[in-house]
Amino acid sequence: MSTIFGVPAPALYGQILIGLINGSFYAMLSLGLAVIFGLLRVINFAHGAQYMLGAFAAYLLLTYTGIGYWPALVLAPLIVGAIAVLIERFMLSRLYGIDPLYGLLLTFGLALILEGAFRHWFGAAGQPYAAPPQLTGALNLGFMFMPIYRGWVVVASLVVCIGTWLLIEKTRLGAYLRSATENATLVQAFGVNVPLLLTLTYGLGAALAALAGVLAAPIYQVSPLMGTNLIIIVFAVVVVGGMGSILGAIVTGYMLGVLEGLTKVFYPEASSIVIFVVMAIVLLVRPAGLFGREE
Amino acid sequence: MAVGTQYLAEQPRLRTSSMVLGLIAIAALLAAPFFFYPVMLMSVLCFALFACAFNLLIGYVGLLSFGHAAFFGGAAYFTAHAAKVWGLEPLTSILIGVAGAAVMGLIIGFVAIRRQGIYFAMITLALSQMFAFICLQVPFTHGEDGIQGVPRGNLLGLIDLNQPLAMYYVTLAIFLFGFFAIWRIVNSPFGNILKAIRENERRAVSLGYRVDRYKLGAFVMSAALAGLAGGTKAIVFQFATLTDVQWQMSGEVILMTLLGGIGTMIGPIVGAGLVIALQNYLAASDFPVTVLIGIIFVICVLLFRRGIVGEIIELMRRKSKDAS
Amino acid sequence: MSSAPLLEVRGLNAWYGESHVLHGVDLDIREGETVTLLGRNGAGKTTTLRAIMGILRRREGVIRLRGKDILGLPLHRVAQAGIGYVPEERGIFASLNVSENLMLPPTVSDGGMSVDEIYTLFPNLYERRSSQGTKLSGGEQQMLAIARVLRTGARFILLDEPTEGLAPVIVQRIGDVLVALKKRGMTILLVEQNFRFAKKVADRFYLMEDGRMVNSFPGHELDARMDELHEVLGV
Numbered sequence: 001m002s003t004i005f006g007v008p009a010p011a012l013y014g015q016i017l018i019g020l021i022n023g024s025f026y027a028m029l030s031l032g033l034a035v036i037f038g039l040l041r042v043i044n045f046a047h048g049a050q051y052m053l054g055a056f057a058a059y060l061l062l063t064y065t066g067i068g069y070w071p072a073l074v075l076a077p078l079i080v081g082a083i084a085v086l087i088e089r090f091m092l093s094r095l096y097g098i099d100p101l102y103g104l105l106l107t108f109g110l111a112l113i114l115e116g117a118f119r120h121w122f123g124a125a126g127q128p129y130a131a132p133p134q135l136t137g138a139l140n141l142g143f144m145f146m147p148i149y150r151g152w153v154v155v156a157s158l159v160v161c162i163g164t165w166l167l168i169e170k171t172r173l174g175a176y177l178r179s180a181t182e183n184a185t186l187v188q189a190f191g192v193n194v195p196l197l198l199t200l201t202y203g204l205g206a207a208l209a210a211l212a213g214v215l216a217a218p219i220y221q222v223s224p225l226m227g228t229n230l231i232i233i234v235f236a237v238v239v240v241g242g243m244g245s246i247l248g249a250i251v252t253g254y255m256l257g258v259l260e261g262l263t264k265v266f267y268p269e270a271s272s273i274v275i276f277v278v279m280a281i282v283l284l285v286r287p288a289g290l291f292g293r294e295e
Numbered sequence: 296m297a298v299g300t301q302y303l304a305e306q307p308r309l310r311t312s313s314m315v316l317g318l319i320a321i322a323a324l325l326a327a328p329f330f331f332y333p334v335m336l337m338s339v340l341c342f343a344l345f346a347c348a349f350n351l352l353i354g355y356v357g358l359l360s361f362g363h364a365a366f367f368g369g370a371a372y373f374t375a376h377a378a379k380v381w382g383l384e385p386l387t388s389i390l391i392g393v394a395g396a397a398v399m400g401l402i403i404g405f406v407a408i409r410r411q412g413i414y415f416a417m418i419t420l421a422l423s424q425m426f427a428f429i430c431l432q433v434p435f436t437h438g439e440d441g442i443q444g445v446p447r448g449n450l451l452g453l454i455d456l457n458q459p460l461a462m463y464y465v466t467l468a469i470f471l472f473g474f475f476a477i478w479r480i481v482n483s484p485f486g487n488i489l490k491a492i493r494e495n496e497r498r499a500v501s502l503g504y505r506v507d508r509y510k511l512g513a514f515v516m517s518a519a520l521a522g523l524a525g526g527t528k529a530i531v532f533q534f535a536t537l538t539d540v541q542w543q544m545s546g547e548v549i550l551m552t553l554l555g556g557i558g559t560m561i562g563p564i565v566g567a568g569l570v571i572a573l574q575n576y577l578a579a580s581d582f583p584v585t586v587l588i589g590i591i592f593v594i595c596v597l598l599f600r601r602g603i604v605g606e607i608i609e610l611m612r613r614k615s616k617d618a619s
Numbered sequence: 620m621s622s623a624p625l626l627e628v629r630g631l632n633a634w635y636g637e638s639h640v641l642h643g644v645d646l647d648i649r650e651g652e653t654v655t656l657l658g659r660n661g662a663g664k665t666t667t668l669r670a671i672m673g674i675l676r677r678r679e680g681v682i683r684l685r686g687k688d689i690l691g692l693p694l695h696r697v698a699q700a701g702i703g704y705v706p707e708e709r710g711i712f713a714s715l716n717v718s719e720n721l722m723l724p725p726t727v728s729d730g731g732m733s734v735d736e737i738y739t740l741f742p743n744l745y746e747r748r749s750s751q752g753t754k755l756s757g758g759e760q761q762m763l764a765i766a767r768v769l770r771t772g773a774r775f776i777l778l779d780e781p782t783e784g785l786a787p788v789i790v791q792r793i794g795d796v797l798v799a800l801k802k803r804g805m806t807i808l809l810v811e812q813n814f815r816f817a818k819k820v821a822d823r824f825y826l827m828e829d830g831r832m833v834n835s836f837p838g839h840e841l842d843a844r845m846d847e848l849h850e851v852l853g854v
Contacts, residue, residue, distance in 0.1 A: 091593070104359075107598065113586050119583065175719045175722070186710045188694040190771075232424045233424075237419075287409040
């Protein structure tokens with residue numbers, strides 16, 4: 001069997017794939033966080049809970065109504081997005097203009113409520129969610145066998161990330177978003193309904209998290225705790241990337257996912273902390289983050 | 296001139312009244328174990344001190360640490376290890392916990408103060424999560440089991456802390472020491488500079504203060520005092536586990552402070568008392584504690600950001616303004 | 620004279636936080652007029668524009684546009700009622716290129732300039748349409764800020780110190796643009812420190828001091844009142 005740096009090649013490729021998959025989720029979640037933060041100046045602590053809600057929405061749709069994976073991929077983000085719209089309208093919008101820390105605390109409270117309620121109803125253990133039949137099985141890539149569903153997740157997340165990036169950089173809605181991030185009052189003085197834009201942005205960010213949740217359901221189990229532990233890592237990813245840049249958030253997400261996978265091969269004990277270590281180093285060397293601008 | 300005179304006239308009155316209140320409170324705390332379970336009281340005292348230490352940072356420097364569990368739970372581990380494995384005397388063990396927390400505060404603070412506001416919160420959260428992962432893996436914390444059966448021992452070789460009342464009064468003394476230390480820090484020239492940084496960091500920089508050093512100093516003090524609370528808790532409850540280093544614990548101390556009143560001296564104590572009482576009350580029922588904590592968070596942020604004590608102070612301020 | 624004014628401001632008071640900055644401002648502008656606010660720095664000229672627009676939220680009094688009260692409207696509805704705003708700091712967005720900056724404000728009514736017309740009027744903007752907005756020179760940014768509101772079909776424009784810090788030749792260009800806009804029947808409320816520039820375009824002047832309107836006079840009296848103005852403006 002061939003080895004690379006003393007590690008069997010299939011094990012290495014396998015961990016890189018797992019890293020890419022984790023990275024896909026880091027990228028999708030940090031992208032949503034960055035979009036929301038850019039415009040609303042709110043760090044959405046509930047992002048992890050919204051990811052968990054997306055996974056649970058898919059699981060509940062399947063269990064109680066028989067609606068399967070593909071429709072859930074659309075329905076779950078719509079449901080979670082609608083809930084987020086209500087949260088923004090009735091809660092977050094009262095906090096604009098005061099210290100952004102309150103937005104963090106509010107969404108932290110919401111995350112606790114959602115997580116606690118789901119743990120109360122479903123227990124802490126994970127619920128299995130099967131991948132759709134079209135995506136089961138494995139593909140022989142020559143150097144390794146890749147489960148088709150995992151390949152799909154990497155491709156789908158790339159499409160989601162690039163799609164979101166295009167939406168922001170190339171469309172009229174994106175131009176509103178970018179300009180309002182710079183100076184919301186002026187954009188509103190031009191006749192753009194900025195309050196509505198804020199609501200939609202939060203809804204979109206939450207919907208993205210929910211979409212990631214549905215994609216994650218067949219890989220990780222559907223569990224009430226799946227979101228919060230992930231979101232703390234995503235915070236570190238966001239600090240490393242710097243929140244000024246959408247593309248930066250995406251690239252950093254994949255990069256750190258792969259780095260984590262590689263650590264699992266070469267020094268498994270450190271794999272759960274490597275992203276935090278990178279964060280600390282980046283803060284010492286370049287406090288604004290790899291892609292960030294000094295504020 | 297007018298402001299100055301008013302200040303002079305009002306200050307002694309304020310001092311006397313708060314001193315009287317303070318003496319009544321201390322008397323009540325001395326008598327408390329004859330009316331309530333000492334264990335619950337000690338739990339409140341430990342968390343109240345933890346919340347006061349946290350408040351030193353958010354209330355007087357304006358920095359929201361989302362990772363204070365690392366210092367609280369970290370110190371609990373260090374103290375428990377010193378008392379159980381090394382067999383040290385309890386006060387020495389607690390001091391080892393405090394020293395450990397201070398060193399951790401220096402390291403985490405050094406990294407975290409490079410960013411402000413919301414980033415500071417995220418960074419402290421991430422670094423404390425890293426510490427929690429480390430605690431899960433290194434052998435001395437005994438992973439999921441934690442360090443159990445920590446001996447309370449004899450304080451300075453004289454007082455047997457297995458006596459509940461003795462343990463209570465020692466805890467009370469430690470709490471009062473910590474509270475007084477925070478009060479001294481806040482009202483010292485150092486504390487005034489911290490407040491100036493909170494009000495306007497740029498001006499403090501232009502006045503020539505090395506803002507980062509002051510922030511780091513405050514961070515280390517806050518971490519050490521949180522460690523004092525955590526170390527004491529390990530001796531009182533005779534164990535140290537992962538629960539105390541996890542992000543939920545950081546969230547709880549934020550809630551206690553927010554609920555009682557950020558930036559008030561006694562707010563965190565009131566908040567800690569309420570949260571512990573609620574948790575004990577709910578433990579008997581079916582209602583999930585996490586959900587309740589979340590709901591209190593949302594209500595506090597939306598409806599009374601000053602917290603209970605903060606709102607009372609504001610009410611009194613308005614009343615005296617109307618009266619004059 | 621008999622027709623109701625396009626913009627009617629009565630007893631307008633405004634506050635920045637706790638500080639009271641406008642004290643009972645009255646102002647009338649008729650359709651097609653160009654009116655200039657004069658006053659020292661801090662007299663309340665920019666504040667008046669921001670209060671009319673609704674950027675400054677804490678206000679009391681009456682602001683009517685074509686007879687309709689706009690004081691209670693949310694900011695974006697004021698713009699949609701047909702007011703184009705060109706802020707003092709120009710407000711060109713760094714994250715948008717020139718063309719995106721130009722296309723940003725939504726159309727508020729028919730009859731706005733087409734993009735082709737705008738690029739004919741401002742050829743430099745066409746040449747630099749793919750550059751980042753803030754990479755333009757100060758003069759070009761000012762042109763872009765004006766061009767941006769012309770596209771929307773707004774017939775009433777609030778223009779805050781368009782010549783500030785610009786070279787004479789650019790000031791000249793902006794003056795030509797304003798004259799062209801007047802010819803098209805646009806109504807303009809201008810804040811300006813540059814008398815000579817203002818004289819070329821203004822039909823009437825208002826003089827502000829300490830958040831109050833202290834005088835108003837027709838444009839042709841400007842020369843005769845120079846001494847008085849120098850005293851108030853301290854120039």
